[in-house]
Amino acid sequence: MNPVPALAASWVVAKLTFRECTRRKVFLILPIATVGFIGLFALGTHHAFDSAASDFGDAGRGPFDTRVLIGATLLGLSMFVTMFLGSTLGIFLTMSAIRGDAEQGLLQPLVVRPVARYGLLLGRFLAASVLCVAYVMLLYWASVLIVSATGNWSPPQPLLPALSLAGGVVIVIALSLLGSALMPALANGIVMFIVYGGGLLAGLLGQLGEGIGSESLETTGRVTSWILPFEALYQAGLYSLTADTGGLTRFVVQLGPLGGAQESGIELVLWSLFYAAAVGATTLALFTRRDL
Amino acid sequence: MASALVTTDLVKRYRSAAALGGVTLSIAEGELVGLLGPNGAGKSTLVKIGCGLVRPTSGHAEVCGAPAGSAEARAAIGYLAELFRFPGWLTADDVIRLHQQLTASEGGASERTELLRLVGLEDAHEKRVDQMSKGMQQRLGIAQALVGGPRLLMLDEPTSALDPEGRHVVRALLRELRDRGIAVLLNSHLLSEVELTCDRVFILSKGVIVAEGTPADITATKGVEIETDTGVETWPEATREDVPELVEQLVRSRRSVYGVRTMRRTLEDVYLETMKDRERPG
Numbered sequence: 001m002n003p004v005p006a007l008a009a010s011w012v013v014a015k016l017t018f019r020e021c022t023r024r025k026v027f028l029i030l031p032i033a034t035v036g037f038i039g040l041f042a043l044g045t046h047h048a049f050d051s052a053a054s055d056f057g058d059a060g061r062g063p064f065d066t067r068v069l070i071g072a073t074l075l076g077l078s079m080f081v082t083m084f085l086g087s088t089l090g091i092f093l094t095m096s097a098i099r100g101d102a103e104q105g106l107l108q109p110l111v112v113r114p115v116a117r118y119g120l121l122l123g124r125f126l127a128a129s130v131l132c133v134a135y136v137m138l139l140y141w142a143s144v145l146i147v148s149a150t151g152n153w154s155p156p157q158p159l160l161p162a163l164s165l166a167g168g169v170v171i172v173i174a175l176s177l178l179g180s181a182l183m184p185a186l187a188n189g190i191v192m193f194i195v196y197g198g199g200l201l202a203g204l205l206g207q208l209g210e211g212i213g214s215e216s217l218e219t220t221g222r223v224t225s226w227i228l229p230f231e232a233l234y235q236a237g238l239y240s241l242t243a244d245t246g247g248l249t250r251f252v253v254q255l256g257p258l259g260g261a262q263e264s265g266i267e268l269v270l271w272s273l274f275y276a277a278a279v280g281a282t283t284l285a286l287f288t289r290r291d292l
Numbered sequence: 293m294a295s296a297l298v299t300t301d302l303v304k305r306y307r308s309a310a311a312l313g314g315v316t317l318s319i320a321e322g323e324l325v326g327l328l329g330p331n332g333a334g335k336s337t338l339v340k341i342g343c344g345l346v347r348p349t350s351g352h353a354e355v356c357g358a359p360a361g362s363a364e365a366r367a368a369i370g371y372l373a374e375l376f377r378f379p380g381w382l383t384a385d386d387v388i389r390l391h392q393q394l395t396a397s398e399g400g401a402s403e404r405t406e407l408l409r410l411v412g413l414e415d416a417h418e419k420r421v422d423q424m425s426k427g428m429q430q431r432l433g434i435a436q437a438l439v440g441g442p443r444l445l446m447l448d449e450p451t452s453a454l455d456p457e458g459r460h461v462v463r464a465l466l467r468e469l470r471d472r473g474i475a476v477l478l479n480s481h482l483l484s485e486v487e488l489t490c491d492r493v494f495i496l497s498k499g500v501i502v503a504e505g506t507p508a509d510i511t512a513t514k515g516v517e518i519e520t521d522t523g524v525e526t527w528p529e530a531t532r533e534d535v536p537e538l539v540e541q542l543v544r545s546r547r548s549v550y551g552v553r554t555m556r557r558t559l560e561d562v563y564l565e566t567m568k569d570r571e572r573p574g
Contacts (some may be wrong), residue, residue: 012393023381056452105376109436112343113394114367291346 006119013110013123013131017093021131030089034139037081042146045074048150071153072241077144079241083165085194086136090173091192097121097177100185102292109136111292118284121177124282128173133166140165155181155241159231164237166229167272172196174279175230181286194250198224199231206235229272236264295354296321296368296444296475297342302351304337304499311337313499314351319492320472321356321443324466326358326486328563329496335479336374338496339446342477343371355375356443362474367395370432370442374449374479380422384413384432387421395440407435410468412461426453434462445469448479463489487511495566497521511557518542519551 021027093261098121101107110120131239140162148154155161175195179188205220225231297319304312312334319325327335340346341353344361347430354358356368375463378387388404408414421429430453437445451459459482466489467478479484487507488491495503495510503510515528516535521540527538532554542549557565 008396009394012390016390020379020381023379035517072456083446106379108343109371109375109376109378109391109433110394111345112366112369112371113391114363115394116397289347292340 006116009113009115010126011121013120013128017124017127021127022091030135034085034135037085037139038142038146041074041143042150043152045146048074063201067151067153068167068242071147071151073157074151075143075146075147075241076238078147078172079140079161079165079234079237082136082139082143083168083230085139085164086132086169086170087196087230087256089135090128090132090169091176091189091196093131094124094173094176095180095189095192096185097124097180098287099180099183100123100188102290103184105177108292117288121284121287122282125173125177128177129170132169132173136165136169137162157240160240161237164233164240165267168233168237170236171230171233171272171276171279174276176288178279195228196230199228199234202228203231203235204257207254221261226271229268229275232264232268233272236268237263294321294356295319296323296356297477298352298354299338301339302341302353303349303359304334304346304348306539310499312341312348312351314518315496315499315501317494317501317504319444319477321475322470324470324476324478324489324491326490326493326498327355327477327479328481328483328486328493328559330567331543332498333496334499335496335566336448337499339371339448339477339479342446343369344442353532367440368443370437370439370445372430372437372447372450374452376433378421378429378432378436381420383418383420384408384435385417386438391439395530397440403439407438408432410465412437412458427458430454431458431461443474445474445476445477446479449481450478451480451485453480459485473490483558483560483563493559495563497567497572502569503562505507507559510562511559514557514561515555517553517555518549519553521548521550 048070049067052070097106098107111117144154144158172192176188176192179191182188183191202224204219204221206218206225209219209221210215225235295318297317299318300316303310307492315334315338327338329335337346341348342355342360344366347361355365356363358368377526382390387407388407391397392399392403399406404417404454405414408417411433411434413419413428413435416424416428416432419428421432424432430450434447435448437447451462454462461486466478469476470491478486478490490507492506493504493510494501512531515526516530516532516538517524517526518538528533530538535552535554539549539552
């Protein structure tokens with residue numbers, strides 16, 4: 001036997017993870033739940049635009065552009081759910097990757113093979129990322145299509161929110177893998193949901209701080225969302241929904257409903273890349289040193 | 293003969309507890325070696341260090357000339373953990389195929405068929421792991437450890453879930469592997485199993501080797517029984533070498549001798565005595 005190249009091992013592990021996904025009951029239920037969500041979203045969107053049209057007319061009335069207000073709000077809501085579901089999926093796929101699998105005796109037969117540990121880790125990361133990003137893309141673009149078809153409104157730069165969601169989910173996966181090197185599966189799952197909730201809370205606090213003019217609250221929210229950049233990416237995605245909208249409509253849309261929108265630039269992209277790489281390197285260092 | 297596994301003064305500490313307190317041993321290629329000891333003696337730790345799953349605190353371990361844990365060393369070993377699991381949705385064939393991919397084995401379907409036949413699972417190619425009994429899973433574990441033709445096989449309690457027939461299959465398999473030149477380190481609680489199968493035995497207690505040798509050396513004679521016209525007499529300290537003299541003495545004293553039996557200790561006797569000695573204070 002000769003040592004196996006790490007990338008070849010990654011591919012083997014990734015394929016195993018893909019196959020496992022098709023066997024788990026949660027992945028049989030997921031498509032049904034997804035169709036349910038999309039159906040419900042379509043119904044809600046239809047009624048919201050219908051009601052707005054009958055109340056305000058097609059062009060809208062007063063200080064708001066109702067079409068933008070409803071479209072961006074609903075799409076923002078969908079993004080929140082999409083981010084949550086994608087992150088949940090990512091956490092479930094990776095929360096037991098190291099300590100959990102080792103405690104069950106699933107990991108040892110693989111680790112003693114002549115493959116580098118980073119190859120095994122990379123395989124899990126890639127498989128979870130591909131699956132979750134694909135799922136997030138499906139939900140996001142389905143929502144965009146529904147809003148566009150029902151309300152004749154589309155975000156000005158539809159790709160940016162998609163990329164933000166994808167980046168956010170990948171960072172959640174990287175953090176979950178890090179947690180799996182430190183904690184057993186259940187503890188990691190719980191901690192990850194707390195971290196996710198913390199990120200969300202940070203976004204809301206920042207938005208609240210902006211709304212009431214509290215600089216310290218705003219700073220707290222902004223710093224926290226950069227410490228947990230999946231939240232900063234989500235906020236950037238929300239912001240780009242109404243990038244070309246002005247006035248009161250934009251202000252109202254950016255207030256919520258679930259997390260505040262924040263403008264960001266290339267620095268967030270660079271920070272997110274650096275962050276994911278640092279989390280990955282830390283996970284690998286812990287995994288390499290861990291006695292199994 | 294080249295060494296399949298060499299450890300030199302191997303120490304492993306978990307915080308303040310010492311799992312291994314300086315183990316030095318060597319296993320030659322084609323040798324079948326048993327590792328005995330009570331729970332917590334350090335047997336699994338020793339095997340895991342050999343596999344690269346655990347890093348030693350100090351000391352050195354080499355597998356087929358490469359540092360334990362290196363890719364070269366792992367390429368030379370097959371390992372079955374005491375507690376292991378394969379994903380329940382995989383079939384026996386899938387499990388072997390997965391490990392073929394992870395070892396870059398080019399054996400293909402013929403290797404899978406051969407390995408499953410070796411462990412008596414020739415009819416279970418398409419059987420899912422979650423439909424197998426614990427014993428079948430253990431045999432599948434041995435088959436996966438053999439993927440790619442390892443030079444050193446490390447088995448941690450490989451027969452704990454097997455029925456007598458399964459144990460017989462595994463014993464025969466281990467002897468066959470030894471005949472093929474594969475070194476086997478067998479970590480087991482089943483003393484009779486080790487006595488029947490192994491060329492050499494190490495007894496570990498509290499992280500150190502307290503006895504080693506061939507089963508025959510370790511289970512040296514434990515007295516001589518001679519049947520005479522007045523009944524059976526026993527010389528508990530006598531050995532096989534003392535028999536001619538004892539018989540001569542009896543004949544000289546005009547006793548009739550009908551039979552002589554040199555008594556051997558079992559490995560279990562030796563093991564229990566060794567453990568008792570270790571527990572004695574001072």
